[in-house]
Amino acid sequence: MSQNILLNTFETPYTTAPFSKIKHSHFLPAFKQGIKDAKAEIDAIINNSDSPTFENTIEALDYSGEQLDRISSIFFNLNSAETNDSIQKIAQEVSPLLSEFSNDITLNEDLFERVKSVYKSKNELDLTIEQQTLLDKKYKSFSRNGANLPEDKKETLREIDKKLSQLKLKFGENILAETNKFEMLITDESDLSGLPDGAKEAAKQLAESKQKEGWLFTLDYPSYIPFVTYADKRELREKLSLAAGSKGFKNDALDNQKIVLDIVKLRHERANLLGYKTHAHFVLEERMAETPEKVQSFLNELLEKAKPAAEREFKNLNEFAEELDGLDQLQKWDGAYYAEKLKQKLFSLDDELLKPYFKLENVIDGAFIVANKLFDLNFEEIHDIDKYHEDVLTYKVTDNNGNLVSIFYADFFPRAGKRNGAWMTSFKPQYIKDGYNSRPHVSIVCNFTKPTKSKPSLLTFNEVTTLFHEFGHALHGMLANTTYPSLSGTSVYWDFVELPSQVMENWCYEKEALELFAKHYETGELIPMDLVEKIKESATFHEGMQTLRQLSFGLLDMSWHGGASPETINSVKEHESETFVNTTLYPEVQENCMSTAFAHIFQGGYSSGYYSYKWAEVLDADAFEYFKEEGIFSKEVATKFKDHVLSQGGTENPMTLYKRFRGQEPKPEALLKRAGLIEK
Known part of the structure; x- marks a missing residue:
């Protein structure tokens, strides 16, 4: 048995990761040995005389x-959710090694010859649909990643991949450092005017934790x-707002401008090397959308529908701000403030009114009841498995016969070693081998409001939908039931992966679902039905502006990866401003x-x-329409969704599923109906 716990079979409940016994010093040797062992397995395939x-x-x-x-899943999940200087240093050492190993496989001619031989005879083989998909995927993983290149170009590809792996890590490290670096300490209580008591208390508590007098605010959501x-x-x-909008854009040690330009240039060069016009052409070949032209057309079509609504909403918001405070021009830092006030006026609804009904523990229970x-x-909830941080909650998930379905980790609060945002991930995939169905270990990570001395964690409605969203991804991972690990769970086309997550958000707006968990944290009183109605009424509030914002991000992504050669782009800011010209509502902010x-x-x-x-929103709106037609808890529709979507992973073309x-x-x-962009 190795002294390095990462190199042994985990003798833990459900073979979960033994976080408390893993030392940072274990990682680099474990990666090196893991790569060596994996190479030996590849050599055994190549040298098979059959x-x-x-x-x-x-x-x-x-x-x-x-x-x-x-080892990789444990390490890189820690690098996202519980990192520090030591882990980041290891990540910079390890990433090129993993990139090199990946290339050692895809650029191995002898291995590719064996794969090609099976691929050429696929019509004579009696393969299941899942096996056909795996064969196709394996062949393409070689052909699309340089297996057919001459030797000199293979070396160029290796260099590009190595650089990209390091640049992406550095990009993320800079953002985390920027987020952790900024603090706004307020010492005059009058400067807190308008803030809810919960936000003030949390800021006070944060200041105290850092031995500071006053109220401390950060860039954590x-x-x-x-x-x-x-x-x-x-x-x-x-x-x-300026601090948040200028992350990575200050011409200092944490600046990301050159990194952005280097990444897009390397991605473009890589795509050209492989025979593709742009990085987007390379990526989209393996997506439902298929081509950059289709994506552009899809985004522009939605833009055409959303822009008039967005401009109308923005004009109304501007007029409201002028009427209320004599403001002649809304700026970006005014948007959320006046939108909240307008929402209160139109619907008599605000997050502070809703938060008491969304205690975190109740919302978690609500997600569980809906899934049941x-x-x-x-x-x-179980307490006999290791955690990487004391905040993490751990659960055993079973079916109605008591069979293990999954181990589930949930990590809800911000901290210095954790990047912003919310995501789902896994520590172990599902697959079937030698007749044994190995069940997955799935995790969701969020950044919600922490409990204070006087209040539990009370979620905004947006945080409620975020929790259900990530939980939807988790269900996709938990309910996986495929033979091969590379086709399991969320290993699907990227434009299909958001369907299970986005469809789950719909239950947050339904009376029948809210009645299960939306109870006042002090009195236990069920959320009043007039509030439920207001939640539904306000669901399309500023939907035009929200849609425009999402489309602007999609268009920006495509402009970096599917447009003209990045060699012609010298200024990140200028390129971005040109791309945003059709989606901009607020005045330009030079610092952002x-x-x-x-x-x-x-x-x-x-x-x-x-x-x-x-x-995926098109898919999820259409899918939920089916649930509504038959009843939002229709067992028949839910079983179809589980059997044909959630359990199938990437075993077939997503549209077929x-x-x-x-x-x-x-x-x-x-x-379009749900968004209020066309008449119902």
Whole structure:
């Protein structure tokens, strides 16, 4: 048995990650040994004297490197949710090694010959649909990533991939450092005018935790959002807004401008090397959307529908601000503030009114009850498995027969070592091997308002939908039931992956669902039905502006990855401003830059894929329409969704899966109606 716990089989409940026993010093040697062992498995495939078959080549390849994958998932999840200087240093060392190993596989001629041999004989093989998909995916993972290149170009590809892996890490490290660096300390209580008591108490508590007098505000969302939404003092909203909008854009040690330009140039060069016109052409070949032209057309079509509504809403908001405070021009730091006031006026509804009914623990229970009613899942909090931080909650998920479905981790509060935002991930995938169905370990990570001395964590309605969104991704991972790890759970086309998450948000607006968990944290009183009606009425409030904002991000992504050669772009800010020209409502802010903090596309996996949020909205609106027709807790529809979508992972073309569930292709009308952009 190795002294390095990462290199042993985990002797833990459900073989969960033994976080408390893992030392930072374990990671680098574990990665090196894991790569060495995985290479030995690849060599065994290549040196097999038997003729290449699906089993001894394609299947063996998919099951290889299991230990390395496990080490990677533990390490990189910690680097996102509980990082520090030591982990970031290891990440910079390890990423090039993993990039090199990945290239060692895809550029290995002998291995590709075996894969090609099986691929060429696929019509003679009696393969299941899942096996056909795996064969196609494995062949393309070689052909699309340089296997057919001459030797000198393979070396160029290796260099590009190595540089990209380091640049993406550095981009993320800079954003986290910027977020942690900024603090706004307020010592005059009058400067807190307009802020809810909960936000003030949280700021006071944060200041005390850092031995400071006063109220401390940061760029973490639970601190930032309430301030820009409620604080009356305009110059302080401006200060906070400018700090958030200028991350990575200060020409200092944490600047991301050159990194952005380097990333897009390298991605473009890589795509050209592989025979594609742009990075977007390369990426979208393996997406439902298929081409950049289709994505552009999809975004522009929605833009045409949303822009008139957005301009109308913005004009109304401007007039409202002028009428209320004599403001002649709305700026970005005014938007959330006046939108909240207008919403209160129109619907007599604000987050402070709703928050008492959305205690975090109740909302978690609500998500669990919805999952039970729809998919027969049972969640039990357990305390016998290791956590990477004391805030993390751990659950055992079972079906109605008591069979283990998944282990579930939930991590809800911000801290210094955790990046902003919300995401789902996994520590172990689901797959079936030697007749054994190995169940997944799934995690969701969010940044919600922490409990204070006097109040539990009370969520804004936006945070409620975020929790349900990430929980939808988690269900996709938990309910996976595929044979091969690379096709399991959320391993689907990127523009399909948001369907399970976005469809779950719909239950947050339904009376029948809210009645299950929306109870006052002090009195236990059920949320009044007039508030439920107001939530539904206000669901399309400023939907035009919200849609325009999402479209602007999608268009920006496509402009970086699907437009003219990046060699012609010298200024990140200028390029961004030109791209935003058709989607801009607020006056330009020179100090701000979106791209330098656009982690989805420069650090995460959404490059040429940000459009997929809107793409999946078409699917989710259409899918939920089906639930509404039959009843939002219809067992029949839920079972179809589980059997044809959630459990299938990437085993078939997503549109085939969707049509099997729905009986037809999705209709965009459902989305446009729900958004109030066309008449119902």
